Amino acid sequence: MSVLTIDNISKSYGGVTALENVSFEVPEGQIVGLIGPNGAGKTTLFNVITGYVAPTSGKVTLNGKDLTGQPTHRMAKLGITRTFQGVRLLNHSTVLDNVLAAQDIHAGPSLDTLFGFAGKKERQLRHEAEQLLSFFGLWERRFLPAMSLPFGDQHRLEIARALASRAPLILFDEPAAGMNPAESLELMDQLRQINRNRAKTMLVVEHDMSVVMGLCNKVVVLNFGKKIAEDTPEGIQNNPLVLEAYLGKEMDVASSKRLNN
Ligand SMILES: Nc1ncnc2c1ncn2[C@@H]1O[C@H](COP(=O)(O)OP(=O)(O)O)[C@@H](O)[C@H]1O
Ligand SMILES: [Mg+2]
Numbered sequence: 001m002s003v004l005t006i007d008n009i010s011k012s013y014g015g016v017t018a019l020e021n022v023s024f025e026v027p028e029g030q031i032v033g034l035i036g037p038n039g040a041g042k043t044t045l046f047n048v049i050t051g052y053v054a055p056t057s058g059k060v061t062l063n064g065k066d067l068t069g070q071p072t073h074r075m076a077k078l079g080i081t082r083t084f085q086g087v088r089l090l091n092h093s094t095v096l097d098n099v100l101a102a103q104d105i106h107a108g109p110s111l112d113t114l115f116g117f118a119g120k121k122e123r124q125l126r127h128e129a130e131q132l133l134s135f136f137g138l139w140e141r142r143f144l145p146a147m148s149l150p151f152g153d154q155h156r157l158e159i160a161r162a163l164a165s166r167a168p169l170i171l172f173d174e175p176a177a178g179m180n181p182a183e184s185l186e187l188m189d190q191l192r193q194i195n196r197n198r199a200k201t202m203l204v205v206e207h208d209m210s211v212v213m214g215l216c217n218k219v220v221v222l223n224f225g226k227k228i229a230e231d232t233p234e235g236i237q238n239n240p241l242v243l244e245a246y247l248g249k250e251m252d253v254a255s256s257k258r259l260n261n
Helices: 042-049 072-078 095-107 120-135 151-164 181-197 209-215 233-237 240-247 253-260
Strands: 002-013 016-027 031-035 057-062 080-082 169-173 201-205 218-223 226-231
Touching: 002 042, 002 201, 016 031, 016 042, 016 057, 016 201, 016 218, 016 226, 031 042, 031 181, 031 209, 042 080, 042 169, 042 201, 072 080, 095 120, 095 151, 120 151, 151 169, 151 181, 181 201, 181 209, 201 209, 209 233, 218 233, 218 240, 226 233, 226 240
Parallel strands: 031 201, 031 218, 080 169, 169 201
Antiparallel strands: 002 016, 002 057, 218 226
16 A cells, blocks of 8 residues: 555746656655755755645645645654655754654653653653663764764764654655765664565665665655656666666765665
8 A cells, every 4th residue: 555645746836847747655664765966856855745835736645635725844743754865853963862752753741741740751761762862873872962963874864863763754865965885774674674574665765775665665766846756776777777866966975885786
């Protein structure tokens, strides 16, 4: 069954067509990759799906429910969350508080809190936060300000926040950006575990082709706002349209190399 359906989405900014009639589905439990040269429309599509920008036309549905026009703050409750290209954290808050804040939608008012006890629900949320931070190797540093972490760890913390929201569908915008090859491999392994053990469906924008090819069940390719291919990682690697789109443009040399290897 498909969790997320992108149905004929177009988005223009004045004269610039960022997306043109893009359609595809993200099936439940799968990891779908979204790739394309710089400026292809990947981030714009994430912004449309999560309500940051309204599409010019088309529809996005989550489990059959129309997402178009829903405000961003309702997205986690509706079952979808995202990470940002370049990371967005509560910079001055601690690592732990970043995760606790992301859990907020589950906390709710409770009588225990009212009477000053750490309620059962609160203890459970703290336990979950501990598990998440331990998984990403951040528990020992839970009292440090988020902004003091190295960039790779900020990425991991952002992913921990996405998981803390409990949304079953997560959109990742370049989660391996700025990581070295060993860190990318580790991240890929962690995302795989999250997909399997926590039953998360994922849509992943990523420039690092080794991550995309190693992780995804299927890959969708955008170029100049249009979908030019949708196939298995193997099919994408041998698709002449895809190679042409990457080679015909100035692009991140690293991805071109990896795509050709
Ligand atoms: N807020 C905006 N205003 C005007 N043009 C934009 C805006 N956001 C994106 N674009 C344009 O839309 C196109 C797609 O951009 P983007 O979605 O960021 O691509 P990608 O994430 O694939 O690199 C680009 O031509 C970009 O300049
Ligand atoms: Mg982008």
